[in-house]
Amino acid sequence: MMNSEDYTIAYPDPVPEGVILEKNVPVQMRDGVKLALDIYKPSSGSRPWPVILAYSPFQKERFFESAKPAFYCPRGYVCVQAAERGSGFNEGKFSFHGQVAAEDGYDIIEWIAAQPWCNGNVAMMGASGYGVMQWITAPLNPPHLKALVVLATTDNYRGLCYPGGVLRRPFVLQLVAGLTMAAIWPGPVDGKEPPMNVIAEIFSHTEDGPFWWEHGGGWKNIHKIEAPVLNLIQTPNRLHAISHLRSYADIQSPKKLVITPWTNENYQPWIFETTSFNEYILRWLDYWLKGIDTGIMDEPEVTIYDNGTGKWRYEDEFPLKRTQWTMFYLHEKITDEDVYGNLSRVPPGKEQPDIYHNISLNTALTASYGLAGSSAEPEKSRKVAYVSQPLEEDITCWGPVSFTFYAATTEEVTTDLSFFVKMGEMVPEGVPLNPVTGNPEIKPEVNDPWTPPEVQIWSWGSLKAKFRQVDEKMSGPGMPWHSYQNPEDIKPDTIYEFQVEMQPVFKTFRKGCRIWLKIASDDALYATWDSSSGYVETPLSPEKAEISIYHDHEHPSHLLLSVIPYTPETDPVKPPLSDAVPGAPRFTE
Structure with a gap:
């Protein structure tokens, strides 16, 4: 059997300046299964720190759709990368956004909060698979989960696999191949079982129902979430926009809605690499995890980027009453x-x-x-x-x-x-x-x-x-x-x-x-x-x-x-969000 210390992984080399990496830290779940976490800590500053958790069905070594340590660690945050059980060096059986994965998310958050380097405040952040994990974990309301930053479908049936009841086969084959290879990689690991046959399950369930409600059906329980939610929605987007926007009204906790630009690419990497946009996200995290009054909660609930004018605008609600x-x-x-x-x-x-x-x-x-x-x-x-x-x-x-x-x-x-x-x-x-x-x-x-x-x-x-x-x-x-x-x-x-x-x-x-x-x-x-x-x-x-x-x-x-009929703008959108437009500067790590 292969152990993590026996395998060479393509981590960032060198690790970004201002960051210390601890690889494959074992964490035990409630049923005894152990998951391996990657923990990125600030190299300086006073501990304890708040933590940003990126949890997904993908390999934890990827940062395609989650918080970048190069940006957040020097600003006083620990970034933790976690993958679903049965994937990579994790024990257990991979189950594609299942109930056990949600419970593991709860246990990971509570383990993080108990560490001496954590101030007890944990946020989840990420898009796509990272976001679906938020929708299924957050309704369990881990006591130390203080905020979400999410861009993701709330419905794997309608969003990912069968939009309109029609099989999105090329995407499904590509997605499941990637998830399955990530689960099997890097080979036999002590305590890891063969993964669920995800493709057979998807092809077998052509109608909506209990399978889809358990595997990525966050829309069924989104009203139970108590943590504040920063909702990021890019349009057009083939996977996430419809169900996420539909579910926005069901969120009962403090929330904000940001409609992001079409930038001639999907949301990644723009959202997670654009400096001004991450400065805006930082204001949300600082408010809820550090107790700093950044003024973000004094601003209107909704901010919309218009893809025709190239301008941002505040609104008080969504859907807009004047529609x-x-x-x-x-x-x-x-x-x-x-x-x-x-x-x-x-x-x-x-x-x-x-x-x-x-x-x-x-x-x-x-x-x-x-x-x-x-x-x-x-x-x-x-x-x-x-x-x-x-x-x-x-x-x-x-x-x-x-x-x-x-x-x-x-x-x-x-x-x-x-x-x-x-x-x-x-x-x-x-x-x-x-x-x-x-x-x-x-x-x-x-x-x-x-x-x-x-x-x-x-x-x-x-x-x-x-x-x-x-x-x-x-x-x-x-x-x-x-x-x-x-x-x-x-x-x-x-x-x-x-x-x-x-x-x-x-x-x-x-x-x-x-x-x-x-x-x-x-x-x-x-x-x-x-x-x-x-x-x-x-x-x-x-x-x-x-x-x-x-x-x-x-x-x-x-x-x-x-x-939407025109009405004069009363309060222009301020930086850093107003600077987050197509072509805005990015950081790269």
Whole structure:
């Protein structure tokens, strides 16, 4: 068996200035299982110190989405890195955000608080897997947990694996491969068991239910959290934004909401390496862990970065009370020469449906592995798209987005029929530019080769047709809630209503630009076939069906936006947060 002292690990070398590292410190959990922690301490200053815990299902040696010791240790904090049991040099069995992992989080926090170098105050900080660990640990309310700093989905079913009930297979395969290799690495370790078969569990649970509630279903217990929560939400974000923003209202403890910029990359590394943003986080931690009145709790509860103007703004609540829920209706093309249908605030009258084709499952599966052959437009259109007229004034959209539409299919077997909706801003010429840096915007990975270069995608959503039922009691404006239970296949040649929850948008769409929307039934980042499918296709299966999208008086398909009327700013956002914009200086360790 291999022990930690027998293995060479790629730690930072040299350790950042002002930091002392203690590697693989053993800590015993309540059931006797031992976990190995990495502890980064200040090399000077008066102990005891407050502690920032980064706890995740990933290897503890990585800092991709957590507090950087080079920044926080010289400022009087200990940084502790911990991985889920059964991973790396930890004993036990890896279980993917399970209840035991939450209990281990509790025990780690209480062990830290009892150490002579800790002042008894512990915060958890991190994004993605580090954040999910916060959502499942914090409801247990460890006595010495004093604050959270979190960016993460509260729902592994809807956020990570089955958004809209559709399997996000390429991502799931990549994620689980990484988690499993991290669990097995570096080889046999005394007391470590083989990990859970995570991929089999995910593929076996195509509906929401007890498995998902136990493994990363923080939304079920988020109201129990007593520690103050600093919520960081980046939009657009494929994994975390929808469920995190939905759960914000359920948090009963002191809280703040910060909507961070789209910086032509995902939140990492921007959030964890931008100097001014970490100076803002430091004000939160100093207030709750050091008892320093930094003034952060005197500021408004919500701070929003607008991706269209490049400006920060304070708000008193979320959702904003002055929100005007605005519908943009689908219409047929204005002229035969138009490429797109029309998108307008005027409700439709008598109009004919638009038709696109659902490609064969085999083709969709090939695309889901990134093996699609040609980016040229297919002979039969696989999508329909709509665009507004040039906007006559700026439109600020801050909040949830949804799309309600009416559709029918000629397909006979509809168990896997799915819809993928994307919405963006079309600029009048050239390509979209970042309002701060002036550089071309990099399209999020939800982009496909048929998105015009003049369109920047800002929102998207998916829905498997058999999960179309909406729970009205759980829903809100722009936030339809689907249980993803008790699926019911649709019938051919029958019109149904579908409601798709989409990525929230925090952006001002500028005067002269257009709002663009696309509907399709395949997407390279998803696989509509899963273990609940009712059939198997052959490689030569033909294109399967026509999809009709209806937009008339009886079927008013529409995009719903949370439009915010302008009001004068009373208190400008102050540094350091106001300095945290795309291109802001970063530290590197």
